[in-house]
Amino acid sequence: MKIGVVRELSPAESRVALTPGAVYEITRRGHEVLVELGAGLESGIPDEEYSAAGARILGDAAAVWNESEIMVKVSGPVPEEHGLLREDMILFGFLSLAVNPSLVRALIESRCRAFALEMIQDDRGRLPVLTPMSEIAGRLVPQIGAHYLQRPSGGRGILLGGSTGVQPGRVVVLGAGIVGTGAARVASGLGADVTVLDRDIDRLRQLEGLRLRGVRTLVAGGMSIREAVLGADLVVGAVLVVGARTPALVDRDTVREMRSGAVIVDVDVDHGGCVETSRPTTLDDPVFVEEDVIHYCVKNVPATVPITATQALSNALLPYVLGVADRGLVGALNSDAGLRRGAAIVEGRVVSPPLAEACGAEHYRLSSVLPMHAEAR
Template sequence: MIIGVPKEIKNNESRVGMTPAGVLELTKRNHTVYVQATAGIASGFSDEDYQHVGAQILPSIDAVYAKSDMIVKVKEPIPEEYSLIKEDQVVFTYFHFAADQELTEAMIDSKSVCIAYETVQDANGRLPLLTPMSEVAGRMSIQQGAKYLEKPVKGKGLLLGGVPGVSPGKVLILGAGVVGIQAAKMAAGLGAHVTILDINMDRLRYVNDIMPSHVVTEFSNEYNIRKHIKTHDLIIGGVLIPGAKAPKLITRDMLKEMDHGTVIVDVAVDQGGCIETTKATTHQDPVYIIDEVVHYCVANMPGAVPHTSTVALTNVTLPYVINLAQKGWEKACKEDTTLFKGLNIIKGKVVYQPIAEAFGWEEVHQ
């Protein structure tokens, strides 16, 4: 198979779809890999690194799409890429269709095969291709939240971990999934007081078992959310329903109950966000303020640490890329039920129910 790795062109996206180590695993199996020139530079990989393992370097994104049977990338295609995607071409990437109707309709029109990293799901409900980026984003949410609590960037002027004689900050985490657990680890490590809310009691029991005593759990409901937003300094949105829009757990009216300078980091922004006032931002312009509450809603948080993120992503995507390359998408998805769930759109037809539900479409093709 011919696999293409284009350079990401989304705002401040510095990751790349595959490391040289991943390329080597494909070329030694006699697959052809085209990598766009400078695609890996920001992640620490030169064109020469790719050439040394058998990749061919192409000068433009147009050439990569034109020559490839399968595109392996990181973020969803943006409008400049829509016309480059060919009929029957496999596109393997993060899509987050439920939050973007324009993208969904463009991919339907392209008649390509869209396999979404974020809905590849195993029999235990785990999301193996989303997990590493959720780990990165969860850890980064505290790093960024602590920064934006500083007064020069309109935060409360609070040091999250406190100092002797001064109480630490309070962190409220919505969701005890991968993002929430990683955020709690980082916040607890800084010495902050942490409260995690979730509706899954098994997850809350797990948090209680593994976390120190200054990380506490409560059941997630509107009453408890309204109670805690009044007293917590940093709020992390980490709720995920695979492939579907995130539920709005904090509404616009709730902002008025928060102290001025409270910081919200909505990691669920890719799926529409779990805060009603969330709108996607970029690393170039990451925050905005509503009702004196600072919102950090960068849609590609792991893109700020591209070397870590690219290596972590390739570690988990590569076995699936190899499977697709060796067998073709139809056989690979038929034989692997985990990969099968990644199928979102096939040759003009939506095949993933939560996407149809997000836009009020009734027909889903099986």
């Protein structure tokens, strides 16, 4: 099969979907990889490395789209790319469809077969492609928050680790998943006073088991969230509902009552964000001030470190690309239940139950759209 890799057009998106190492593994299995000229430069990958790995370099993105049977992207197609989608194409990417109605329409109209990387699950319910990006984001956000808490950056003038005889800064993390746990770990290492809230007691118990210094856990509820946020210097939003829009757990009134110069880093803003005042920003213009609180709401935080993020993403994505290329789409779906869960829109029909609910669209069973054997239905 022909697999395509293009330069990402989303604002300040510096990652690329596959590394030369992944290209080598694909081409040695007899498949062809087409790479747009310059696609990997912002991730520190020159075209020569792709060529040496067996890729064919094309100077025009449209040519890559037109020739490819599988298109592998980081972010979902932007409006300029919608017209390049077609019926016989398989698309992989972080699609964020619950908050992207124009892309939903484009995917339905094109009748391509779209898989959302953030929805692919393994047999234990984990998110193997999203997880490395979440790990990176979780490790970055306390550093980001610490930067914007400094007075020259507009913040309160707080050092998260405090000083001898001085209380440390207070960090509140909403969500104890991969992002939240990573944020708690790094904030703890910085010496901050950290509170992590989640509705899942098992997650909180796992976090408690790490015995991180200065980290406490609370069951999330309307009152506990409000009280914690009002006392915070830094709030990290790390909430994810797979395939659906993120609920707003912090309302505008609560933000209005926060300390002047406090910072909110809402990681999952690409799915709506868990703070009512959040709105997506980019790495070129990452923050805004709302209710006298600094908001950092970048949709693609891992793109801050594209060399690391690209390598991690490519490692996680490669098995799924090879599975489809080697077995064909139906064969891969029959053998991989996790890949089936990543199916979002196939041949003009919404096949993801949470996406259908989020978009108010009719839901179709994947097995009613593609011919699959009984065990996969």
